Amino acid sequence: MSYLETISARAKAAPESGIVEIINYARGRDNLLPLWAGEGDLPTPGFIREAAKAGLDRGETFYTYQRGIPELRAAIADYYARYFNAALSPEHVYVTGSGMHAIKLMVEALTEVGDEAIYLAPAWPNISAALGVSGAKQVGVPLAFTDGRWTLDLDRLEAAITPKTTMMFINTPSNPTGWTASLAELKALLDVSRRHGIWILADEIYALYHFAGGRAASFLDVMEDGDRVVFVNSFSKNWSMTGWRLGWLVAPPELGDVIENLVQYTTSGVAQFMQSGALAAIRDGDSFITENIRRAREGRDILCDRLLATNRVETLKPDGALYAFLKIDGITGSRRAALDIVDKTGVGLAPGSAFGPGGEPFLRACFLRDGGQLADAAERLADYIGKL
Secondary structure, eight states: OOSGGGSOHHHHHOOOOHHHHHHHHHTTOTTOEEOSSSOOSSOOOHHHHHHHHHHHHTTOOSOOOTTOOHHHHHHHHHHHHHHHOOOOOGGGEEEESSHHHHHHHHHHHHOOTTOEEEEEESOOHHHHHHHHHHTOEEEEEEOEEETTEEEOOHHHHHHTOOTTEEEEEEESSOTTTOOOOOHHHHHHHHHHHHHHTOEEEEEOTTTTOBTTSSOOOOGGGTOOTTOOEEEEEESTTTTTOGGGOOEEEEOOGGGHHHHHHHHHTTTSSOOHHHHHHHHHHHHHOHHHHHHHHHHHHHHHHHHHHHHHTTTOBOOOOOSBSSEEEEOBTTOOOHHHHHHHHHHHHOEEOEEGGGGOTTOTTOEEEEOOSOHHHHHHHHHHHHHHHHTO
16 A cells, blocks of 8 residues: 555645746746745845844743734734724734634634635635645635626625535735725625624735725724624735744634634744744834835836736736736636746746636736836746737
8 A cells, every 4th residue: 555545635635736836847047037926026124034033042942822922912903003993902813823824723713524615716726725625615706807807796605605604715905816805895795794604714914015005995994893704914925024934813812712722733833033023023114014015016017017018918907915917818728828938938927727716817927026127027928928
């Protein structure tokens, strides 16, 4: 009997990431412009790194609070007061080992094996995979794509709910589409949650990357006491900390013991010196967030304006997040196209097929990068498109 024959069916069924496949295919090439991953090109700012180093020097290398150090939990609550006008106590906040960890913990908490969970597609592939590994049924409800824009069909979403549905995963602004829910849509989604008694797992990681100005609408703007909403977030995008693997949850304090136990049996908590770096980020990093948003808006315009000028790209500029989800005339198979594009142009894009229902034939490009690099990438892609 082979080793694989002894492994659980759920583990064996975990899909290979279509994004990672392209990254591994092209990693290390010369003259490469990597737009495939959801991260910018700036390293973590020095003041954050220095705070983590100081934590190491203080000996912050022991086990610590599994819900997160009190100072960081309080600072995250203050962040919501500043940006969301939300009065949260530190007891609502739980520090996790990345946004992905936060999602996986709540998938475990909100679904049983055989339950159904709805997500809006195309979607970041990790949510579907996390559901599958946990034994839940993934129900992708496609957004509609019309005249270059993505829209939510609430009737289609509600029709997908069955007696086995326990949660909806709502990511707005969306990775990869840039779809950004209006306040009215968030209210309508809450009404669906209330009518059917299901949870909303709200991924608002990109809330500040809202190009119409100000932050995007949030469930925090419309929810009431008793609503079943849990928020996942991450230090990755706002403060250029993708490699740190630091995130958080905002959840009803009543769930605190459950979340703490799930942390215990997955990571046993985030290293304290890393939390010291995160504390510096969230306390002192507002100006860095502002600069990252400025760079993202500029990068979006550079990349999209050039590609739209080819008259061969249907997608309009996204309202939020960090991605152009490109529908290019002449491309039908996104995986094959992503491999061909990296071979012929040196530009790394993520294939739309990696993002589930509705993702084909799109290609995703992250535009949180240096403007000169994006202008170069846009010219290479425009030349490629011109030859299709």
